[in-house]
Amino acid sequence: MAVIEVRGLTKRFGPVLAVDRLSFEVDRGTVVGFLGPNGAGKTTTLRALLGLVRPTAGTATIHGRAYGDLPDPLRHVGAVLEASNFYPSRRARNHLRVQAMAGGLDPARVDEVLELVGLQDDAGRQVGGFSLGMRQRLGIATAMLGDPEVLILDEPANGLDPEGVRWLRELVRGLAEQGRTILVSSHILAEVAQTVDSVVIVDRGRLVAQSSLEELTAGARRVVRVRTPRAQDLANALDHDGVRVERVASDRLEITGATPEQVGMLAARLAIPILESTTEAANLEDVFFRLTATTTEVEGSR
Amino acid sequence: MTRSIRTELLKLRTIRLPLGLLATAAGLTALVTILGAARAGGSGHMAPPPLDTAAGLTAMLTRNGLGMLMAAVFGVTVSSGEFRHGTATTTYLGSPGRVRVLIAKAIVAAGVGLLFGLVAAGLTTGISLAFVAAKGDPVALGWGTIARFAAGAILGSGLLAAAGVGLGSLLRSQLAAIVTVFVWGFVIEQIIGGLFDSTQPYLPYTAATTMAGATLGGGTSPLPFAAATALVAGVAALLSAVAAQTTVQRDIA
Numbered sequence: 001m002a003v004i005e006v007r008g009l010t011k012r013f014g015p016v017l018a019v020d021r022l023s024f025e026v027d028r029g030t031v032v033g034f035l036g037p038n039g040a041g042k043t044t045t046l047r048a049l050l051g052l053v054r055p056t057a058g059t060a061t062i063h064g065r066a067y068g069d070l071p072d073p074l075r076h077v078g079a080v081l082e083a084s085n086f087y088p089s090r091r092a093r094n095h096l097r098v099q100a101m102a103g104g105l106d107p108a109r110v111d112e113v114l115e116l117v118g119l120q121d122d123a124g125r126q127v128g129g130f131s132l133g134m135r136q137r138l139g140i141a142t143a144m145l146g147d148p149e150v151l152i153l154d155e156p157a158n159g160l161d162p163e164g165v166r167w168l169r170e171l172v173r174g175l176a177e178q179g180r181t182i183l184v185s186s187h188i189l190a191e192v193a194q195t196v197d198s199v200v201i202v203d204r205g206r207l208v209a210q211s212s213l214e215e216l217t218a219g220a221r222r223v224v225r226v227r228t229p230r231a232q233d234l235a236n237a238l239d240h241d242g243v244r245v246e247r248v249a250s251d252r253l254e255i256t257g258a259t260p261e262q263v264g265m266l267a268a269r270l271a272i273p274i275l276e277s278t279t280e281a282a283n284l285e286d287v288f289f290r291l292t293a294t295t296t297e298v299e300g301s302r
Numbered sequence: 303m304t305r306s307i308r309t310e311l312l313k314l315r316t317i318r319l320p321l322g323l324l325a326t327a328a329g330l331t332a333l334v335t336i337l338g339a340a341r342a343g344g345s346g347h348m349a350p351p352p353l354d355t356a357a358g359l360t361a362m363l364t365r366n367g368l369g370m371l372m373a374a375v376f377g378v379t380v381s382s383g384e385f386r387h388g389t390a391t392t393t394y395l396g397s398p399g400r401v402r403v404l405i406a407k408a409i410v411a412a413g414v415g416l417l418f419g420l421v422a423a424g425l426t427t428g429i430s431l432a433f434v435a436a437k438g439d440p441v442a443l444g445w446g447t448i449a450r451f452a453a454g455a456i457l458g459s460g461l462l463a464a465a466g467v468g469l470g471s472l473l474r475s476q477l478a479a480i481v482t483v484f485v486w487g488f489v490i491e492q493i494i495g496g497l498f499d500s501t502q503p504y505l506p507y508t509a510a511t512t513m514a515g516a517t518l519g520g521g522t523s524p525l526p527f528a529a530a531t532a533l534v535a536g537v538a539a540l541l542s543a544v545a546a547q548t549t550v551q552r553d554i555a
Binding site: 013044047050051052053054067068070073074079081082085086087088089090091094095097098099101102103104142 | 305306308309312313316317318319383387388389391392393394395396397398399551553554555
């Protein structure tokens with residue numbers, strides 16, 4: 001059952017079409033990566049989902065309701081948006097106390113979430129003195145105050161050092177194991193690849209793919225590299241079967257569009273000796289870059 | 303609404319800015335009152351009348367205009383501070399009802415604004431009476447009048463703080479809103495009131511100061527206390543209402 005539903009979401013900021021008829025769903029208890037290059041409309045979509053941005057058209061709902069219509073929303077949805085959304089002279093514990101009071105939450109949760117993110121020793125410090133990583137942790141603590149079933153995380157790894165990224169990955173994995181529904185955005189697929197069940201990929205505000213990681217790579221290109229003394233014969237045979245072959249050396253071929261088994265069987269049938277065979281599976285990053293190539297190229301050319 | 307009000311109060315209790323502004327208001331009020339009282343009855347044409355006269359004591363007791371204006375600045379920070387520090391996002395995630403948040407802010411700012419007025423009135427009254435006592439002069443105003451001036455300063459400050467919330471919500475930019483407060487109070491109202499005497503009672507900041515006992519130039523009579531109160535409250539409500547219909551509904555992007 002879909003917990004998060006985005007249907008025909010469109011958001012225009014003046015002449016800029018930030019989100020263009022975007023539709024996707026996130027099922028209960030799944031972790032979904034919301035991916036796309038910078039400027040793809042991820043943050044706008046998440047903010048529309050959280051009632052911070054008013055859609056030009058379409059809907060974005062959680063449990064079938066707009067965020068603002070949820071009773072005590074912090075009990076249902078936790079969100080991490082930006083690491084800079086703190087009053088600098090307010091102490092970390094007080095920031096959480098304020099949000100707990102706003103959400104009608106148990107004040108005892110404040111110390112629990114501080115411990116969850118490892119900030120219990122810094123709770124009395126002013127947030128203005130926090131590093132970016134500590135602010136991200138405080139943001140996650142804020143999101144967890146209401147022990148919500150749904151978590152929406154916008155680029156949560158931004159500003160985290162490698163140790164912090166690993167901590168975040170383990171935290172998200174732990175939260176997912178508790179059965180929470182998590183939508184986590186990133187412009188770096190590798191950041192979320194180890195944590196998510198599936199991905200929603202957007203480019204220039206439009207949906208370009210929604211699938212599991214396995215499905216994403218299954219249909220993708222992979223390269224079989226073979227070394228054979230009869231490279232030209234094998235190349236001719238493969239070419240005859242409509243397989244794309246590139247002769248990269250006198251005894252080496254790079255074959256695209258055929259499995260290693262198909263290449264091996266064909267070579268055996270023609271009695272062509274194969275001295276070496278390797279397969280390079282499609283890289284998730286490659287798939288991601290291919291799907292979002294248009295925007296990347298446009299941005300790169302600016 | 304109770305929860306929103308308690309949240310806004312907790313926000314103010316957990317930052318230093320309100321105390322800083324209150325201390326600034328107190329310091330400025332004390333400074334201008336001491337300087338005025340020290341020069342009262344002096345020879346210069348700018349010197350206030352002697353403190354043993356009703357006019358002289360009134361001039362000192364009503365030197366709380368700067369403190370009242372600081373209450374408006376405080377109100378501005380209550381609302382525009384959310385945008386300056388980007389905390390509006392967190393606020394609206396916790397309390398998605400934006401108009402409810404605005405009303406809660408106005409109520410809380412008005413309440414704290416009363417404190418600004420209380421401090422300002424306490425300082426002007428205390429310093430003025432201390433100078434009167436030091437010179438051995440009689441107290442030239444009745445205690446009822448002095449109490450009415452203080453009550454006006456307190457109420458006027460509360461209403462100006464609420465107006466500040468509306469202005470801060472409308473402009474969002476804290477710097478622009480604070481500059482607007484000072485330019486409006488010290489420049490625009492002075493120019494309009496100077497050019498057209500009859501408009502003075504209807505200018506909101508001037509009306510608030512007349513609630514605290516300030517007299518108007520050109521022999522113009524101030525509005526009755528209740529009417530002045532209604533005028534300043536109306537301006538505060540209007541600013542908040544316009545903000546609620548416009549800027550408050552804008553995207554938090």
